[in-house]
Amino acid sequence: MNPDSIVPDVLPAVLLTGIEKSFGTGSSITRALRHTDFEARRGEMLFLVGPSGCGKTTLLSILAGTLRPDAGEVVVYGHDLHAASESERTAFRTRHLGFIFQQFNLIPSLSIVENVSVPLVIQGKKRREAEGRAADALDRVGLGDRLHERPGKLSGGQQQRVAIARALVHDPPLIVCDEPTSALDRENGRRVMEILRDAADERGRTVIIVTHDPRIYSYADRMAEMEDGRISRLLDSPAAIATAHPDT
Amino acid sequence: MMRLGLRMLFGDHAKYGMLVSGIVFATILITQGAALFLGIMSWMCSTIRNVRAEIWVADPRVEMVADQKPLRETDADRVLSVEGVKWAAPLYTGLQTVKMDDGSSKQVTLIGLDATTLAGAPPRMVEGTLEALRLPDGVIIDEYAVDDLGKALGRPLAIGDVFELNDHRAVVVGICKAYRSFTGGAYLFTTYDRALGFVPAQRKMTSFVLAGVNTGESPAAVARRIEAATGLRAFTEREFMESTIRWYVANTGIVYNVGTIILIGFIVGTVVSGQTFYSFVLENTRNLAAFKAMGASNQSLCGVLVIQSVTVGLVGFGIGQGIVALLGRMLLALEKVPFLIVWQIPAGVLLAITGICILAAFLGIIRVARLEAALVFRA
Numbered sequence: 001m002n003p004d005s006i007v008p009d010v011l012p013a014v015l016l017t018g019i020e021k022s023f024g025t026g027s028s029i030t031r032a033l034r035h036t037d038f039e040a041r042r043g044e045m046l047f048l049v050g051p052s053g054c055g056k057t058t059l060l061s062i063l064a065g066t067l068r069p070d071a072g073e074v075v076v077y078g079h080d081l082h083a084a085s086e087s088e089r090t091a092f093r094t095r096h097l098g099f100i101f102q103q104f105n106l107i108p109s110l111s112i113v114e115n116v117s118v119p120l121v122i123q124g125k126k127r128r129e130a131e132g133r134a135a136d137a138l139d140r141v142g143l144g145d146r147l148h149e150r151p152g153k154l155s156g157g158q159q160q161r162v163a164i165a166r167a168l169v170h171d172p173p174l175i176v177c178d179e180p181t182s183a184l185d186r187e188n189g190r191r192v193m194e195i196l197r198d199a200a201d202e203r204g205r206t207v208i209i210v211t212h213d214p215r216i217y218s219y220a221d222r223m224a225e226m227e228d229g230r231i232s233r234l235l236d237s238p239a240a241i242a243t244a245h246p247d248t
Numbered sequence: 249m250m251r252l253g254l255r256m257l258f259g260d261h262a263k264y265g266m267l268v269s270g271i272v273f274a275t276i277l278i279t280q281g282a283a284l285f286l287g288i289m290s291w292m293c294s295t296i297r298n299v300r301a302e303i304w305v306a307d308p309r310v311e312m313v314a315d316q317k318p319l320r321e322t323d324a325d326r327v328l329s330v331e332g333v334k335w336a337a338p339l340y341t342g343l344q345t346v347k348m349d350d351g352s353s354k355q356v357t358l359i360g361l362d363a364t365t366l367a368g369a370p371p372r373m374v375e376g377t378l379e380a381l382r383l384p385d386g387v388i389i390d391e392y393a394v395d396d397l398g399k400a401l402g403r404p405l406a407i408g409d410v411f412e413l414n415d416h417r418a419v420v421v422g423i424c425k426a427y428r429s430f431t432g433g434a435y436l437f438t439t440y441d442r443a444l445g446f447v448p449a450q451r452k453m454t455s456f457v458l459a460g461v462n463t464g465e466s467p468a469a470v471a472r473r474i475e476a477a478t479g480l481r482a483f484t485e486r487e488f489m490e491s492t493i494r495w496y497v498a499n500t501g502i503v504y505n506v507g508t509i510i511l512i513g514f515i516v517g518t519v520v521s522g523q524t525f526y527s528f529v530l531e532n533t534r535n536l537a538a539f540k541a542m543g544a545s546n547q548s549l550c551g552v553l554v555i556q557s558v559t560v561g562l563v564g565f566g567i568g569q570g571i572v573a574l575l576g577r578m579l580l581a582l583e584k585v586p587f588l589i590v591w592q593i594p595a596g597v598l599l600a601i602t603g604i605c606i607l608a609a610f611l612g613i614i615r616v617a618r619l620e621a622a623l624v625f626r627a
Contacts (some may be wrong), residue, residue, distance in 0.1 A: 066541050066621035087545065093621075094543025105538040107252075109259020114252065121249055122544045 011078060013174060013206040014040040014063050015188060019072035021058055034174075034229040043204040045197060045219060047211055048242075050226035056210045059226070063208065064097055064176045065089040067132040077173060094123055098167030100196075102179035104159045106151040112162045113138060113147040119170040129151070141195055157188025164195050175199060177209040180222040182214055193219045217245050249544065253552030254559060256532070263531075264560070266524045269332025271564020271601055272571065274517020278600055279572045281509035283595045285502070287586025291430040292496050293489045295341055298390075298426045298435055299359060299368035301458035302467040304488045305336075305474055308481045312492035316342065318452035323480060327457045330477045332470040334462045337362030338454040340443040343431065347412040348400030355433040358413070368458050370437055375423025376407050381439055385410075385419045390426035393434030413446045431448065432584075514600055521564075522608040525557060529612035533619065540621035553612040561605035569594055 016038040060199035061067035117132035141161040328336040340360030398405040469470035471482035
């Protein structure tokens with residue numbers, strides 16, 4: 001698999017078909033995903049919502065190539081991740097994915113510019129280039145004046161903006177976010193979502209967000225609701241989302 | 249990636265301090281134990297090191313330098329008659345008591361050298377000359393005796409001072425440098441005949457016969473010829489030191505005691521550093537999983553762990569060796585504690601520390617290899 005292969009824009013960014021995933025063995029087996037189909041388009045911001053344990057995070061892990069399904073097809077930007085070897089999936093993630101985690105996952109002993117440079121360092125970029133691009137990314141999220149501070153000195157909202165800068169620094173076409181606003185207050189949550197919205201609009205990136213936070217539903221282009229390991233409902237437009245969730 | 253790994257390590261001051269201190273402790277304990285062992289062994293061999301001779305001839309049952317089964321004086325002539333022997337001279341060595349003017353007494357090691365050749369004389373004189381040994385009642389004392397025997401006088405002993413050696417008058421005619429003896433006493437050198445006058449008479453008085461070999465002869469080969477021709481036991485200088493050390497190792501508990509210190513050092517280092525490093529990896533599990541999710545390979549993450557571990561090992565080893573060196577200087581200045589470091593000790597300790605670091609890194613590597621990148625998404 002060539003991670004740089006050119007894929008026609010008409011193909012969906014992410015296409016999951018007939019995904020099965022179980023955890024445990026014997027009588028303690030848990031079916032996290034039950035023959036699930038899923039599709040994300042290029043340049044859209046798609047939300048995955050649903051109650052705890054419904055399989056959102058498992059689905060996110062599979063489409064991000066960090067977890068292998070028991071059955072089904074996983075095609076992301078034209079690459080068949082189910083058939084790919086571990087090292088091929090690792091190489092794919094390096095170039096094509098940006099991650100934003102619920103707990104930020106910033107290294108406390110590194111400065112924020114070093115934290116943001118991590119994806120580029122993993123790609124093998126030289127320190128000077130990596131930190132230069134990291135500084136630009138931090139500038140874009142409004143933290144260009146705090147490059148050499150440690151994450152511990154930043155607020156939760158600022159830390160999540162650092163995490164966004166890290167997810168965008170290597171210019172990946174797909175951003176996956178796991179509860180990006182759950183640890184933030186309304187104002188910081190709004191700011192984070194606006195940055196992600198810009199990331200999707202400006203560069204045509206696909207942003208897939210797992211969330212429980214109804215405060216941010218208005219940012220979604222589409223929403224997939226999950227229940228018992230399946231997509232139970234697909235809300236195909238902002239208007240449909242607003243209708244289904246009028247209180248957001 | 250390696251640089252970031254090191255920044256992660258150095259940034260966690262508490263863990264880094266714990267890791268390094270575990271290695272420092274291990275380094276100090278292992279090095280100190282080994283240096284103590286070698287120091288004791290060198291003190292055991294101090295008579296051999298102070299009386300330099302290519303070959304030492306002894307009774308066939310003798311295994312070490314302090315084990316004395318006297319020879320006949322004529323044995324020196326028998327040794328001299330062996331092919332390849334250039335010279336042979338009798339040597340007296342034994343513990344004797346010096347009595348000072350104030351009535352106090354000290355134990356010393358008395359060495360009696362052949363008066364004609366002065367074979368086995370101390371190689372480094374500080375004051376006076378070797379030839380002065382031929383003056384009446386003359387003895388050469390080592391630097392330790394200057395202070396030790398001088399305590400009774402309230403000043404350092406000097407050339408011309410007089411004391412009693414087994415009720416016989418002895419006059420200091422020179423001061424030399426000598427290695428310390430394990431018994432803690434000073435070394436006194438005199439002529440062989442005068443030494444026999446200082447000590448109670450016995451039927452056989454020659455402790456050893458010293459011998460030199462002709463140019464081009466191998467001391468070991470000549471020693472074997474002496475054994476074959478005389479029935480006595482002959483050692484080269486190195487053989488005699490090794491035999492002496494072997495005897496102490498086999499007949500005393502010293503090797504077990506020192507071995508225990510070294511083992512404890514290794515265990516302390518392994519447990520403290522291994523456990524701390526493992527907990528460092530555990531605490532960073534989520535970050536490592538994030539690295540994996542972002543595309544870091546197992547190989548590069550394991551490389552980071554190895555670099556972190558080796559860095560801790562080298563820093564701890566360096567600090568530990570520095571502390572031992574300072575400690576050693578202090579101990580050697582005191583001249584009362586056996587301490588000897590040869591290059592093999594730091595080299596061996598570096599190997600042991602490397603073993604500890606590999607073990608510590610290995611525990612982390614197992615963890616990282618089993619780590620699922622998807623873990624980063626779990627709450």
